[in-house]
Amino acid sequence: MSTLHYKLLNKRQRTFASDIFISLIAIAVGVIIVFPVIYCVAIAFKARPELTVFPPTVLPNSFTYFENFENVFRVAPMMRFMLNTFIVAAMGCTLRIGFAILAAYAFTYFSFPGKTFLFGLILGTMMLPSDTLVVTNYLTIIRFNMLDNYFAMTITGLVGASQMFMLRQNMKSIPLSYRDAAFIDGCGDLRYLSLMVIPFARPVILILMVQSFISFWNAYLWPLLVTTRIEMRTVQIGVAMLTNPLETNFTLVLAAVTIILIPSFILFIFLRLVVVKGIESGALVG
Numbered sequence: 677m678s679t680l681h682y683k684l685l686n687k688r689q690r691t692f693a694s695d696i697f698i699s700l701i702a703i704a705v706g707v708i709i710v711f712p713v714i715y716c717v718a719i720a721f722k723a724r725p726e727l728t729v730f731p732p733t734v735l736p737n738s739f740t741y742f743e744n745f746e747n748v749f750r751v752a753p754m755m756r757f758m759l760n761t762f763i764v765a766a767m768g769c770t771l772r773i774g775f776a777i778l779a780a781y782a783f784t785y786f787s788f789p790g791k792t793f794l795f796g797l798i799l800g801t802m803m804l805p806s807d808t809l810v811v812t813n814y815l816t817i818i819r820f821n822m823l824d825n826y827f828a829m830t831i832t833g834l835v836g837a838s839q840m841f842m843l844r845q846n847m848k849s850i851p852l853s854y855r856d857a858a859f860i861d862g863c864g865d866l867r868y869l870s871l872m873v874i875p876f877a878r879p880v881i882l883i884l885m886v887q888s889f890i891s892f893w894n895a896y897l898w899p900l901l902v903t904t905r906i907e908m909r910t911v912q913i914g915v916a917m918l919t920n921p922l923e924t925n926f927t928l929v930l931a932a933v934t935i936i937l938i939p940s941f942i943l944f945i946f947l948r949l950v951v952v953k954g955i956e957s958g959a960l961v962g
Contacts, residue, residue, distance in 0.1 A: 713937065720744055720931040727926060744931035754932065756907055757914035761893055764910060768830035769888035773881060776836055780843035781869055785855065802837045817902050824908045829899045833892065839884045846877045886947045890940055911936050
């Protein structure tokens with residue numbers, strides 16, 4: 677009995693030590709990931725002379741120095757840039773997820789010739805760098821006279837293979853008997869998709885929408901190519917406009933970056949609350 681008690685105690689000690697070690701590694705990785713964001717926000721509140729202080733400091737002398745943020749909106753039309761970016765990101769993520777839902781439903785429930793080959797071909801595009809198609813896509817936009825157009829800034833990202841794959845895998849977890857029972861009661865594909873499939877896949881859809889929104893929000897190269905007027909630029913281009921080849925005011929640039937990060941933080945908090953709520957509601961139903 678004492679030997680068994682000793683083994684259980686020893687096992688608990690090893691498990692506790694292992695948990696502590698894993699937790700320390702997770703905390704270290706989290707600090708490494710979060711520190712650049714904290715440093716960016718801290719510099720945004722610094723005056724330019726504070727950047728030359730030795731030894732350098734992480735935190736500013738005061739978090740009440742808002743002149744950098746005021747200068748951001750004074751030097752560049754940042755509000756217009758943020759509006760353009762929001763329109764592009766909202767339009768792009770909505771259309772991308774909408775197409776992905778319809779395509780995933782078709783690949784999950786429909787049977788047609790070449791289904792497996794076509795799905796594999798779509799997944800193969802994930803291995804193709806997007807920059808390889810920049811010239812071809814740009815010539816196409818020129819041919820259709822779509823410069824300085826919101827839709828032109830989103831069109832190259834409307835077909836998302838990864839989003840389509842994730843949604844298809846999620847839909848395949850729904851028993852086919854549900855669809856058969858719904859169709860016996862007179863339910864059609866669109867009704868079944870809207871009333872059964874989409875609510876079931878809501879957590880995945882929300883995650884993919886946030887990921888797509890942030891990817892469109894952070895896009896730089898393609899919006900730069902297809903816009904020629906200043907009033908159609910996006911925030912990423914606006915940040916680049918704050919730099920100077922001879923001298924760059926890093927406090928001004930990082931203040932603009934801090935402003936750009938705000939929508940990402942809001943989406944992260946919203947997504948976290950929604951996903952946790954969805955998990956809890958699923959646990960209660962189960």
